[in-house]
Amino acid sequence: MRKAPFLILPPSRKRPLDTAGLRAHCAQQVENGQAAQVVESLLNLVESLAERCDRLELTLGRLAQAQWGRKSERISSAQLMLALPAVAELPALPPLEEPQGSIPTEDSDDSASSPNPTPVPKKRKKLRQIPQHIPRVTTISEPADAEKICAQCGTQKKHIGCESSEVLEWEPGGFRVEVTAQQKYACRGCQGEVVMGKGPERVLDKAMPGPGLLAEVVVRKIKDHCPLERQSRIFGERFGVPLSASTLGDWLAGAADVLEPIAKRLRARGLQSLHLSTDDTPIQVLDTAHPKGIKRGHIWSFVSDDKIVFFEYTPNWQGAHVQELLKDFHGTLQSDGYAGLGGLFQKKGAPKRAGCLAHARRKFVAAFKAGDLRAARTLQLIQELYQVERRANEDGCDAHERLRRRQESSDPRMQQLRKELDSLGSQAPPKTPLGVAITYALRQWDTLNLFLSDGAVRIDNNHCERSLRPIAVGRKNWLFAGSDAGARRLAILYTVVGSCELAGIRDPWEYVRDILQKLSRRWPQSRLDELLPLTWYRARSDG
Numbered sequence: 001m002r003k004a005p006f007l008i009l010p011p012s013r014k015r016p017l018d019t020a021g022l023r024a025h026c027a028q029q030v031e032n033g034q035a036a037q038v039v040e041s042l043l044n045l046v047e048s049l050a051e052r053c054d055r056l057e058l059t060l061g062r063l064a065q066a067q068w069g070r071k072s073e074r075i076s077s078a079q080l081m082l083a084l085p086a087v088a089e090l091p092a093l094p095p096l097e098e099p100q101g102s103i104p105t106e107d108s109d110d111s112a113s114s115p116n117p118t119p120v121p122k123k124r125k126k127l128r129q130i131p132q133h134i135p136r137v138t139t140i141s142e143p144a145d146a147e148k149i150c151a152q153c154g155t156q157k158k159h160i161g162c163e164s165s166e167v168l169e170w171e172p173g174g175f176r177v178e179v180t181a182q183q184k185y186a187c188r189g190c191q192g193e194v195v196m197g198k199g200p201e202r203v204l205d206k207a208m209p210g211p212g213l214l215a216e217v218v219v220r221k222i223k224d225h226c227p228l229e230r231q232s233r234i235f236g237e238r239f240g241v242p243l244s245a246s247t248l249g250d251w252l253a254g255a256a257d258v259l260e261p262i263a264k265r266l267r268a269r270g271l272q273s274l275h276l277s278t279d280d281t282p283i284q285v286l287d288t289a290h291p292k293g294i295k296r297g298h299i300w301s302f303v304s305d306d307k308i309v310f311f312e313y314t315p316n317w318q319g320a321h322v323q324e325l326l327k328d329f330h331g332t333l334q335s336d337g338y339a340g341l342g343g344l345f346q347k348k349g350a351p352k353r354a355g356c357l358a359h360a361r362r363k364f365v366a367a368f369k370a371g372d373l374r375a376a377r378t379l380q381l382i383q384e385l386y387q388v389e390r391r392a393n394e395d396g397c398d399a400h401e402r403l404r405r406r407q408e409s410s411d412p413r414m415q416q417l418r419k420e421l422d423s424l425g426s427q428a429p430p431k432t433p434l435g436v437a438i439t440y441a442l443r444q445w446d447t448l449n450l451f452l453s454d455g456a457v458r459i460d461n462n463h464c465e466r467s468l469r470p471i472a473v474g475r476k477n478w479l480f481a482g483s484d485a486g487a488r489r490l491a492i493l494y495t496v497v498g499s500c501e502l503a504g505i506r507d508p509w510e511y512v513r514d515i516l517q518k519l520s521r522r523w524p525q526s527r528l529d530e531l532l533p534l535t536w537y538r539a540r541s542d543g
Contacts, residue, residue, distance in 0.1 A: 026038050134177050135176045137176060138179040138180075140183065140197070141180050141182045153189055155189060161184050169209075178200065202520070207251065211514075211516040215516060216509060217231060219512060222494055225470070225474040225476075249482075262495075262496055262519075269306070270309075273308070276329060277463065278322070280300045285480060285481045286483060307502040308502065308534075315484055319339070323343055326351070327344075331351055331352070332454065332457055333351045334461050336356050336359045353450070354451065357448055357460045360441045360448060363436060366433050367434040370433045375437065378417065381416060499534075503533035503534040503536075519531070
């Protein structure tokens with residue numbers, strides 16, 4: 001009687017491949033004289049696994065394309081030519097005819113008469129004149145009365161004409177043009193020098209935009225995450241003002257340079273606070289020296305306890321840059337377990353380090369979702385710790401009352417949490433999700449307990465992570481910074497706009513416009529504190 005052939009079932013997510021058992025089973029069948037059946041079954045298994053691998057690679061490729069790839073379906077002819085030798089030969093088709101009036105190609109007769117034709121450079125459209133349909137407001141600018149008297153003969157100078165200077169301005173709803181008619185005077189008798197009324201005050205030297213338009217470009221880019229290319233299309237298609245993306249980029253860089261004193265003052269004030277939180281997020285930065293032409297930089301957020309946030313750019317993830325920035329900070333610094341800050345806390349007079357319970361909780365959540373139910377008790381204790389904080393927030397507790405509640409309710413739970421970690425530490429292997437979570441929590445234990453001795457320290461660093469969300473959303477739109485200098489200017493602009501949000505300024509356009517105007521008119525450096533967002537907002541509210 002013929003034996004029925006045995007089947008080797010392919011593995012699945014619920015049934016992993018038992019290689020040891022398969023090897024022993026195949027050896028036994030070979031001993032029983034069924035080598036041919038074993039080979040056939042193994043070939044069927046390999047074919048099944050290959051088909052599954054192809055399907056998974058296709059699915060993964062589609063997901064990657066949907067998430068990060070280009071949406072265009074256009075394929076270059078060069079790619080098709082590379083692929084054609086790998087497919088069967090097809091019958092030749094007649095070449096496509098060139099349409100009448102088309103541009104001659106290199107193989108045409110015109111190219112033969114000119115062996116080295118000079119390529120015609122594309123002309124970049126520039127806004128040399130502001131379109132006439134934009135509303136205009138004219139201001140007459142007269143020279144001073146003393147300048148109208150001729151210094152040689154003492155007679156009154158005669159009006160000889162005027163020159164007009166235009167500033168492209170923005171107000172909510174659209175563009176307007178501010179025209180300054182500069183009146184000119186001269187002495188006709190002795191041909192004295194010509195005097196002219198004062199021209200418009202410009203935010204950027206020899207540039208067209210006014211403070212309102214610059215503020216609009218800044219707010220659209222930083223607050224609304226609108227790339228400059230998209231802004232260029234909006235201005236051109238909706239308002240009929242052709243502004244190229246490169247022009248807007250120059251204006252944005254100029255605005256950042258004007259606002260830099262405000263960002264530096266915010267940073268100085270933040271470093272003087274008693275409590276500071278920090279976190280970072282990566283951004284792509286163009287770099288011709290990099291093998292791929294682009295590198296990974298980092299923007300760091302620093303949030304103080306007096307409603308100030310400032311951002312700093314570092315070209316890499318090394319902790320030396322941040323340590324240099326915080327070398328004179330002696331308060332309490334809250335962060336995650338980033339090892340690059342370790343040297344900051346080892347020097348004399350080092351700041352205190354507060355940890356982030358949310359980061360520790362995140363790892364236990366990952367272990368729980370991986371199927372390890374032993375993380376449930378730890379998560380329950382952490383949840384109870386957050387309930388204490390939530391009730392304190394709802395009751396509007398100050399730092400003293402919050403500390404009392406923490407010592408009364410949170411301290412016993414932290415002690416119980418430590419017992420759970422010690423108990424589980426001997427049961428969970430280090431490389432399992434639960435083992436990784438326990439190792440991280442134990443290493444950060446002293447920093448995680450600091451909130452029990454200082455009512456002003458937060459239980460986690462989530463508020464600092466939230467300050468980085470605009471950058472995370474923005475980089476999905478503008479994709480990358482053009483250079484290290486461009487990334488630093490981004491940090492300046494995010495500092496100004498981010499501090500507006502913390503200060504309670506709902507629409508930062510009015511603030512940025514006012515500050516750009518005042519700084520361009522030589523605002524005293526000794527009075528910069530008056531221009532900081534919180535001070536500016538309180539002055540407007542009191543007024």
